[in-house]
Amino acid sequence: MKVTLEKVHGSMNTFYMVEGLERNDYAELAMQLCDRDTSVDGLLVILPSQTAHAKIRVFNRDGSEASMCGNGLRCVARYVCEKEGIREAVIETMKADLKVKKEETLTDGIEMYSVEISPISFRLEDLPMEYAELEEMILQPISEISEEILFSAVAVPNPHLIGIVPEEIQKDSTHQHFWAEKFNGQNAYFADGVNVSYVTKLEQGIFVRTFERGVGFTNACGTAMTASALISCIAGIVPFGEVTVYNPGGMVKCTVTETAGAYQLLLTGNATRISSHEYQWEKESQESDFLSSRKFEEQQQYEKFINGISGIVDQFA
């Protein structure tokens, strides 16, 4: 079967994206690809969907699967829209089918896409997070960390802990690094880890740096930037509507609206293809001997595939 492997990025949050490969060991593939190419933050898998144009699965560099990836969803949106010759599509994610849309191409040929970020929950159990019997944490200090930094916990639907910090703490990432490592290791608060973002107000908009669960510090985290824009609107740091969010990888626009007490989030930014490669995955051998030597045969084929891919990765890196 034909397998398409692309190296892509949204706001310099870089991924391998693969279509045409149905396997049960994407976590292993993600770890092997990211080990071979350390510039990559994870693996996006495009699969058929019963309810949408396509389905996305997201694997971090450590092999853990996430329920959502804002920067990655923009890249998948571009792949699907260009393949189908459409400007709008619906992509199935772990918790929701989300609308995606091609936006006006920027002058320097940069393709822009907008994606829905949903569902949104402030219930700590939806991250999951346990803290002092609270049901929600919105703009509250975590006394173990600091009395000055106001933290908020939100699932979009992957888990985010967002702290509003002064410039001096934003400038030196050691404070954020220490607590992000703690909350993604053995700890009493986040059973599945958490993406940790520090937000600082700018003249226009906000700056967000994120330590991503399963990855570490990245140039940008789409869901984190969007969740940070939401928290910044709730905190009155920026007005509701279109929020300009800067990050080490560049800039995105996050649109935050509230209708009948519910929030809606839209993330708009680039969806850039760095390289694309077709790979022929040999047809499985005859059913009879395939079943008998399935493990060995599949292992042999898999080794060949990984070596083939790593050859491709070397070209991409």
Ligand SMILES: N[C@H](CCC[C@H](N)C(=O)O)C(=O)O
């Ligand atoms: N590390 C995230 C998944 C990737 C999200 C990020 N790359 C984005 O663009 O939203 C998690 O484990 O929840």
